[in-house]
Amino acid sequence: MALPAACEYPLFPDSLCNELSQLLGSRFSTSASVREHHGSDISALDPMPPDAVAYANCLDEIVSISAACYRYDVPMIVYGSGTSLEGWLQATHGGVSIDVSGMNRILEIRVDDMDATVQPGVTRKQLNAALHGTGLFFPIDPGADASLGGMAATRASGTNAVRYGTMRENVLGMTAVLADGRVINTGGRARKSSAGYDLTHLLVGSGGTLATIAELTVKLHPIPEAMSAAVCRFPSVDHAVRAVIQTIQLGVPIARIELLDALTMRALNAYSKTQLREAPSLFFELHGSEASVKEQVDTVRMVADEHGGLDFEWAVHPEDRSRLWQARHDAYFAALALRPGCRSLTTDAVVPISRLAECIEATTADLEENSLLAPIFGHVGDGNFHALILVDPEDPAEVERAEAVAYRLAKRAIAMHGSCTGEHGIGLTKQHFMEIEHGENAVDAMKAIKAALDPKQLMNPGKIFPRGKSAS
Structure with a gap:
């Protein structure tokens, strides 16, 4: 269609x-x-x-x-x-x-109901600073200090998604403006509703192609009694991923579990001035009561030992945890610094957790066969990883090889019943995967929604669906 x-x-x-x-x-x-x-x-x-x-x-x-x-x-x-x-x-x-x-006001924080209403320009760090002393926090952390409106528009997630979900699970309602200036209010503050179509979650992930988010209400979560973070190195990426799979399958309610390959660890040490071991590693964070965190620690240690995990380094103090996670959040810019003047062709594949090791292994082999430098890291607790393929923009042959590898990775993830994008969205760069992933009929349904809400095709045109100035 x-x-x-x-x-x-x-x-x-x-x-x-x-x-x-x-x-x-x-x-x-x-x-x-x-x-x-x-x-x-x-x-x-x-x-x-x-x-x-x-x-x-x-x-x-x-x-x-x-x-x-x-x-x-x-x-x-x-x-x-x-x-x-x-x-x-x-x-x-x-x-x-x-x-x-400039629309960066926190309109209301309701501690008893554990929610907050904010304008779209409020950033995640700004909201968490305002929550200081309430015993609550907003857990979605895509790395950059992104605005909540943008995070909702792209259905962002981050390192905490394995426990707290993505923006999809944490947006309760919105005020939004349609293309012609009409205002709609979606959702509400109740934790469930069966009233009509779920317009809130239609707009979450729509990337500004259906409406402009002018206000949103988000869930807040209790700050855990105890938190403990650790780094553990492994003999290989495969060993680390299999430890993740077993940890998840055992039902450990882990808050964060991030994979960083040896190249990423080297990049972090150079960029963030850390002194981490330059080997495939997992960053863990455990939340809960003192007793439950201790139990989780014991289970994670046992699983890591089974898969060759070595040299657990624990960060219990808040400042140590902050340094650790700031280094992780800097991974994108650290990777770029590995090759000054390069650009990153950034992938965003996500697969069912049982296929994660297979997908990463095949991707690593493809990168090596094509002589491409690409740090690999990601939110492996929910099956999402990024290969940042560093290319010289002045080398067309290298760019072509990188694009081919990224294309194969996306198709591989879809074939494994995953997605070409776990959190960044389709935008401009992944439009040709829409029908591969969803099928023609589903894409037609999406286009029909777009046409109904934006008949003149004025809202962020050219995104999600490829098109010129007239219909294609």
């Missing part, structure tokens, strides 16, 4: 420019530097600047900006903190970048 024909996007109208300038004053910009900044993320993709940037500070401004763009048939791309990895922010057809980073 082709998307319905949308009008050709016009040259940016002077009348729209004047209207938005009157509405926003200095918060409307057509500066080249501002536009370029808003037309790129932290992926390897080249910038694709919008025609203008509109800084929205409230719901009413999002409504006015959206309604004006709709009248003039001008595309809209929502911008939060700019930490996307799949080209979500590239303005493939120009238009207006709606920057909601």
